[in-house]
Amino acid sequence: MARRVDAGRPTERTPLLASSSRSASARNVSSDSRVHAGLPHIGSFVAGIRPEDLHKYSVDNLYPHTLQRRPAQTAFALCALLYYRTYLREASPSRSDIWARWRHGEQSTAALRESEALTDQVWKHFLAEEGLPEDVQEVLWTPYPLYPDSQKTVRVLDFLQSADAPKSLLSHRLIQLCVEDTWIYGRNGSPGDDNLWTRLLHFWDSTGVPHRFIALYAVSRICRPWSPITLPSLLTLISFILAFPSTPLPDSFGYTLLLVSFSWKVILLHLPVHPSPLFLLYPEQTLPLAVLVWRGLAQTFFPVVAFFIPGLLVSMFLLSTSLSDKFLWLATTPTASASPMDSRVVFLSLLTIIFLFLMCALGYAALVHPFLAPAEGPHAVSWDRYSTSVGMEARQSFARTVDAYATPYYFPAPFNILQVLFVQLPKTVLNAFRMDASKHTGQLEKVLWRIIIAPDFPQPMSSRKRSSLGGGQPPTKRRRTEIGSHKPDDDIPTPQAQANAPSASALSTRTIPAENLPTLSMICVRVFAENLQRLHGDERTWEDVRWRLKQLPDSLSQKVFAGLRHTCPSLLQHGFIVAYFLRGSSIVLDEDLPGVGKLTIHAIGDMPSKDKLRELQLTGFGKIADTVFASVVAKLPSLRKLNLRGCTKVGQKTVEAAAEHCPLLEVVNFNYTAAPPTSLAPLLKQCEHLEVLKVAGIPNWTDATCSKLWAALDATEDFKLPNMRSLKLRQAPLSDAVVNLVLAACPNLQRLDLSFTSVKRPILPPSNLVEKLVLTSTKIPSDELVSMVRGLAKLKTLAIGAMGGGQGSSAAISNTSAMTMTDESLHSLTEILEGCPDLERVNLVGNTKLGFTGRRGPDTALAYFIRRVGRRCKYLNLAGITSLRSSDLEGLAHPDGVDDGPPRLMQLNLNNTAVDDTAAPYISACIHLQTLELAGTKFSSAGLFPIIDACERLENLDLTSCRGVRVSDRRRFFEVWEEEWKNK
Numbered sequence: 001m002a003r004r005v006d007a008g009r010p011t012e013r014t015p016l017l018a019s020s021s022r023s024a025s026a027r028n029v030s031s032d033s034r035v036h037a038g039l040p041h042i043g044s045f046v047a048g049i050r051p052e053d054l055h056k057y058s059v060d061n062l063y064p065h066t067l068q069r070r071p072a073q074t075a076f077a078l079c080a081l082l083y084y085r086t087y088l089r090e091a092s093p094s095r096s097d098i099w100a101r102w103r104h105g106e107q108s109t110a111a112l113r114e115s116e117a118l119t120d121q122v123w124k125h126f127l128a129e130e131g132l133p134e135d136v137q138e139v140l141w142t143p144y145p146l147y148p149d150s151q152k153t154v155r156v157l158d159f160l161q162s163a164d165a166p167k168s169l170l171s172h173r174l175i176q177l178c179v180e181d182t183w184i185y186g187r188n189g190s191p192g193d194d195n196l197w198t199r200l201l202h203f204w205d206s207t208g209v210p211h212r213f214i215a216l217y218a219v220s221r222i223c224r225p226w227s228p229i230t231l232p233s234l235l236t237l238i239s240f241i242l243a244f245p246s247t248p249l250p251d252s253f254g255y256t257l258l259l260v261s262f263s264w265k266v267i268l269l270h271l272p273v274h275p276s277p278l279f280l281l282y283p284e285q286t287l288p289l290a291v292l293v294w295r296g297l298a299q300t301f302f303p304v305v306a307f308f309i310p311g312l313l314v315s316m317f318l319l320s321t322s323l324s325d326k327f328l329w330l331a332t333t334p335t336a337s338a339s340p341m342d343s344r345v346v347f348l349s350l351l352t353i354i355f356l357f358l359m360c361a362l363g364y365a366a367l368v369h370p371f372l373a374p375a376e377g378p379h380a381v382s383w384d385r386y387s388t389s390v391g392m393e394a395r396q397s398f399a400r401t402v403d404a405y406a407t408p409y410y411f412p413a414p415f416n417i418l419q420v421l422f423v424q425l426p427k428t429v430l431n432a433f434r435m436d437a438s439k440h441t442g443q444l445e446k447v448l449w450r451i452i453i454a455p456d457f458p459q460p461m462s463s464r465k466r467s468s469l470g471g472g473q474p475p476t477k478r479r480r481t482e483i484g485s486h487k488p489d490d491d492i493p494t495p496q497a498q499a500n501a502p503s504a505s506a507l508s509t510r511t512i513p514a515e516n517l518p519t520l521s522m523i524c525v526r527v528f529a530e531n532l533q534r535l536h537g538d539e540r541t542w543e544d545v546r547w548r549l550k551q552l553p554d555s556l557s558q559k560v561f562a563g564l565r566h567t568c569p570s571l572l573q574h575g576f577i578v579a580y581f582l583r584g585s586s587i588v589l590d591e592d593l594p595g596v597g598k599l600t601i602h603a604i605g606d607m608p609s610k611d612k613l614r615e616l617q618l619t620g621f622g623k624i625a626d627t628v629f630a631s632v633v634a635k636l637p638s639l640r641k642l643n644l645r646g647c648t649k650v651g652q653k654t655v656e657a658a659a660e661h662c663p664l665l666e667v668v669n670f671n672y673t674a675a676p677p678t679s680l681a682p683l684l685k686q687c688e689h690l691e692v693l694k695v696a697g698i699p700n701w702t703d704a705t706c707s708k709l710w711a712a713l714d715a716t717e718d719f720k721l722p723n724m725r726s727l728k729l730r731q732a733p734l735s736d737a738v739v740n741l742v743l744a745a746c747p748n749l750q751r752l753d754l755s756f757t758s759v760k761r762p763i764l765p766p767s768n769l770v771e772k773l774v775l776t777s778t779k780i781p782s783d784e785l786v787s788m789v790r791g792l793a794k795l796k797t798l799a800i801g802a803m804g805g806g807q808g809s810s811a812a813i814s815n816t817s818a819m820t821m822t823d824e825s826l827h828s829l830t831e832i833l834e835g836c837p838d839l840e841r842v843n844l845v846g847n848t849k850l851g852f853t854g855r856r857g858p859d860t861a862l863a864y865f866i867r868r869v870g871r872r873c874k875y876l877n878l879a880g881i882t883s884l885r886s887s888d889l890e891g892l893a894h895p896d897g898v899d900d901g902p903p904r905l906m907q908l909n910l911n912n913t914a915v916d917d918t919a920a921p922y923i924s925a926c927i928h929l930q931t932l933e934l935a936g937t938k939f940s941s942a943g944l945f946p947i948i949d950a951c952e953r954l955e956n957l958d959l960t961s962c963r964g965v966r967v968s969d970r971r972r973f974f975e976v977w978e979e980e981w982k983n984k
Contacts, residue, residue, distance in 0.1 A: 039144055042076070042080055043602055047599050071135040082156065119169060123168075123169060127174070160395075170392060171395065186406065239255070507971065529560070533567075569594060574595045627653055640667065666689050666692065671694050674700070676700055690724065693727055696729065710741060727753070734759065748765070762780070770792050776800065776843065781820060785829070786828045798841070821847040844878055851884055857887070887918070916937065917939060934962060940962075941969070945977055
């Protein structure tokens with residue numbers, strides 16, 4: 001359930017006597033921040049609702065108990081249910097599994113039925129006790145904030161305007177009476193509409209308005225939210241701009257635009273959109289008819305007109321050439337000036353179109369009316385006279401219009417230009433600087449409206465008596481809201497890998513029995529994860545399962561969650577995750593989970609144990625806004641590890657929130673986000689324990705932007721980051737000038753990734769503590785590389801693939817002459833790496849110049865490297881070295897020393913090399929091998945069988961594009977080995 005917030009409890013500042021409705025209204029609308037202060041949040045409450053628990057909810061537990069007044073309780077309950085209903089309609093599983101989609105659809109349909117039933121219960125409970133007319137207004141118009149750090153709000157009226165509004169609620173007579181009452185008398189407690197300026201504007205218009213004011217009025221209409229009525233104003237403005245400084249004259253394009261604008265205005269008078277005279281009559285009679293007529297025109301008439309539009313254009317052209325100063329049989333008199341030709345064409349076309357519209361509408365209405373007319377009886381209402389669907393659409397149109405004109409400080413055109421200049425524009429600027437905009441602009445808007453629109457003259461009392469509710473008056477000021485939604489870094493393919501990647505992978509796998517028995521807890525987790533789907537189908541068992549999940553220790557619950565992610569991700573919906581797995585000291589969520597969305601991310605900041613959370617990993621959520629992550633990170637003061645890899649909208653706000661609220665951070669991963677360099681300045685200053693910083697793949701990390709970061713840090717030669725152990729700048733277009741400054745500030749650096757950057761001569765820290773060095777696809781000269789590696793006695797990982805490629809340029813990589821790694825440089829590196837006893841990983845992928853001289857034998861650079869260094873590694877990548885031959889691998893089986901033992905290799909990558917079956921005896925010597933990649937090689941089945949015999953731990957075998965192996969056998973080669981070799 002949501003966190004309870006006290007919204008109605010009196011304090012020492014509560015007045016003993018209720019103030020007048022006018023003053024209370026002024027306080028309510030003066031500041032958005034004060035309106036929403038203390039109100040419970042819809043999003044946080046909805047985050048705790050699970051679809052399977054909807055049948056347990058009643059009216060009493062659908063709102064926080066801090067809400068004391070019945071209208072406030074009803075408004076919150078309806079907003080929560082309608083928001084949850086919208087979430088169910090929009091949520092969809094991201095996986096292509098048809099069973100998951102079908103199951104999700106069944107669950108959503110059942111949850112929608114339950115939510116609609118609860119909505120009816122809440123509304124009936126509100127109707128059980130008669131109250132004041134203002135109570136219904138409070139239910140419809142009270143805005144509740146979505147989340148604590150969001151300015152977006154929702155109201156019941158917002159949901160009633162949507163296309164999927166619940167019919168039982170939208171068509172209820174009491175709600176309709178409230179909307180009609182508001183349309184006639186206005187909102188309770190809102191400022192009066194009667195003003196002197198309206199009469200003055202009408203008088204001014206009657207005396208003739210200069211053309212520049214017509215253009216000004218058109219500009220003011222464009223400043224309104226976009227609607228069908230915006231197009232005429234836009235055409236009018238364009239017309240006057242084209243004719244500037246004169247006015248649009250006949251026989252000009254600008255004059256034609258004016259005529260089209262006028263015609264469109266006339267047509268708009270018959271559309272169910274405001275402003276329209278339809279709303280001044282009887283909306284329950286005029287709006288359904290308008291909806292019926294225009295629905296018929298849209299479905300029947302418009303397609304036919306579109307089909308005959310070429311003929312219409314030709315006929316209009318012929319008409320314009322035939323009406324030469326004559327209209328039908330009436331000739332123009334010499335005393336009267338003739339109408340311009342284009343005026344005649346447009347007016348005649350307008351008359352014809354309206355006449356056709358009228359005929360089609362009458363015919364359509366005459367045909368369908370007998371079938372759509374409701375049954376006679378006392379329950380028939382005017383809104384539904386043309387069918388229920390037409391009535392619902394008419395009600396929604398009416399609700400939108402009432403909502404538009406019920407705004408407390410409404411600025412009609414052209415005065416809305418002043419509102420844009422003095423209220424909306426300053427508010428946008430203040431929001432950009434993270435200042436409280438409503439505090440400064442709320443009072444200004446009220447004063448501006450009172451001075452310009454409605455000076456406080458004595459006004460006659462309304463014919464209807466209004467009762468004030470004092471401090472309990474619902475707030476009228478609100479904001480509109482929309483009602484609603486990487487893989488590991490080193491695995492991201494380079495341009496060369498993308499160019500050489502096969503169209504379809506042929507990876508054959510098998511499961512090797514574990515050498516050690518798993519713990520009892522891991523066995524239980526594995527069995528539970530594999531059987532959760534079956535347990536979920538039994539309702540009685542499922543209740544017990546959920547209870548036991550609640551009782552799990554926090555550390556064990558995360559292990560269960562990790563197991564469920566692999567076995568049944570479709571069951572991990574938002575409510576299930578929030579209820580059982582958002583706890584403990586570590587939370588890991590990624591984009592592969594179909595039930596994880598913005599609501600789930602928000603719920604992390606509201607979980608009870610958020611103050612104890614030490615590790616947060618949210619990866620791949622590219623559609624979630626920066627503000628969402630910032631609001632969550634700001635609530636996690638004990639966070640040590642933050643991983644937001646692949647969340648492409650993460651930017652300055654999230655980084656600033658981490659710097660301000662997470663001073664204990666040790667690991668930060670912003671790979672493939674939008675975090676600007678300057679935003680890291682406060683993070684580097686305030687997070688003194690920071691050890692790991694990853695900012696790979698961010699395009700705006702350039703020399704210029706990083707120089708601004710250095711300036712923001714006030715960095716001098718003495719500036720140091722002594723705790724920094726790992727730095728990743730992969731795919732950042734940085735040069736030596738910036739990189740060397742950063743490296744000089746990190747004297748104790750142990751892990752460094754400069755792959756795909758523009759560095760040529762990086763200067764490593766003199767401490768020589770580097771254990772991992774990644775320089776793939778850089779233009780570092782060979783002699784510089786040898787000098788750099790010399791002295792790194794603690795080196796464990798070295799990645800020097802495609803040296804000379806230059807930021808992964810596919811053109812440079814495919815050009816062998818661009819590569820800088822030669823046999824001589826590899827020979828020199830081999831002698832140095834022999835002195836690195838801890839070396840485990842070496843990556844030489846794509847160095848196409850190696851072995852290019854054509855010499856063969858045990859003394860070639862590749863053979864020497866494999867014999868002296870490669871066999872001592874656990875992971876060796878020689879992919880893309882096209883000159884690599886089987887003979888170069890001889891050192892795997894025949895080392896220089898007798899006591900060297902078998903190779904330590906666990907993973908060997910020989911993709912796209914020239915090795916063949918001749919290398920089988922050498923590879924068979926790698927008895928610890930677990931993964932062997934032979935894509936694009938010349939191996940055949942006969943050469944692979946003895947390798948599998950010798951390498952008993954081999955689990956993964958990549959045979960993509962191995963032409964010596966049948967296509968049908970490549971994905972199941974371990975089975976083929978058992979059928980054709982092992983068992984024979």
